[in-house]
Amino acid sequence: MKPLVVYTDPFWALENGAVNPALAAVERDVFGDKVDLRFGVVENGAYVKSGERFVDNLRGASALAIYRAQMTEEVFAAIRGDVKVIGRQGVGYDNIGLPFLEPNGIFGFNVPDYCVDEVSTHTMSLVLALERHVCLQNDHLKRGQWDIYDGGYPRRLQGLTVGIIGLGRIGKATAQKIRNFYGKVISYDPYIHGDHMIGYGVQKRHTLPDLLAEADVVILHCLLNDETKNLVGDSFLGHMKDDALLVNTARGGLVDPKAVHDALAAGRIGGYASDVFSPEDPNDHEWNRKLLQFDQVIVTSHRAFLSADSELSQRRRVAEEILHVLETGRPPRWGSLTE
Known part of the structure; x- marks a missing residue:
């Protein structure tokens, strides 16, 4: 009997609000006839990512490929003894149920480097759009309001400092790109030594308040975990210029949207741009929705990772690692989250 691989919620498999198995060409190229594929349950044009129907669809699986679905303790109780490996189709792994992998004998992995160029470029796009008031000018001019001073005077960047929180792969790539525009780049990351940062033209700041007090732009490139959840709150924003x-x-859960809303309303920060929210669509959350009303707020739909090349690479690598584990019983070779 062939092992069953379940793709719980792959956006790339949706067409006109339903799963189209024919879109799994990359996966079938990798797996061949060695596995059977099953896709997530779709309701009203969206994947069901929790509850009884979600769990029932996982039964009998030897491997899971997850995207935004949350692997909870209850899910692990249902898949224990059957699933050998869970692959996260992305960089972050806050939804893979990290504490439950090893106790249940399940390998887990992510793809930590498939979209470094895309996310760092998207970050740059958001920063420069805020600095030059591009979105405000675009929106107003399309409505017939021609005014070179609309939005106020942009800042001269060479005299300003960028602060990056989290100097991992993407943080380093952003630092390399953004240093061509700004006068100084600093970073707070307690897990990266200052000597390492210097190699990327970045100066280390040893405390978060020190970075926030100095930075003219603050960029979040850190992981979401118990230490960083709601990192951006009233205290954080109170230390900013x-x-x-x-x-x-990075992740929507890093930010308390009410705190950002209140800071913007009071003029305590100059602007906000985000590609990520919790929940995913900011329109589904009271305070995220209120943020959309500000001219100095720019948002995108969690697509910083996206390019045709990055998506295809991620899909192929997830399939290859799943097949490797199923065929050899050995841990994933790349992005392993378990021993």
Whole structure:
């Protein structure tokens, strides 16, 4: 009997609000006839990512490929003894149920480097759009309002400092790109030594308040975990400069949206740009929705990772690692989250 691989919620498999198995060409190229494929349950044009129907669809699986679905303790109780490996189709792994993998004898992995160029470029796009008031000018001019001073005077960047929180792969790539525009790049990351940062033209700041007090732009490139959840709250924002910009291309759960809303309303920060929210669509959350009303807020739909090349690479690598584990019983070769 062939092992069953379940793709719980792959956006790339949706067409006109339903799963189209023919879109799994990359996966079938990798797996051949060695496995059977099953896709997630779709309701009203969207994947069901929790509850009884979600769990029932996982039964009999030897491997899971997850995207935004949350692997909870209850899910692990249902798949224990059957699933050998869970692959996260992305960089972050906050939804893979990290504490439950090893106790249940399940390998887990992510793809930590498939979209480094895309996310760092998207980050740059958001920063520069805020600095030059591009979105405001675009929206107003399309409505017939021609005014070179609409949005106020942009800042001269060479005299400003960028602060990056989290100097991993994507943080380093952003630092390399953004240093061509700004006068100084600093970073707070307690897990990266200052000597390492210097190699990327970045100066280390040893405390978060020190970075926030100095930075004219604050960029979030850190992981979401118990230590960083709601990192951006009233205290964090209170340490920022009144005209500083905040940009999040990491995880929505890093930010308390009410705190950002209140800071913007009071003029305590200069602007906010985000590609990520919790829940995913900011329109589905009261305070995220209120953020959309500000001219100095720019948002995108969690697509910083996206390019045709990055998506195809991620899909192929997830399939290859799943097949490797199923055929050999050995841990994933790349991005392994378990021993």
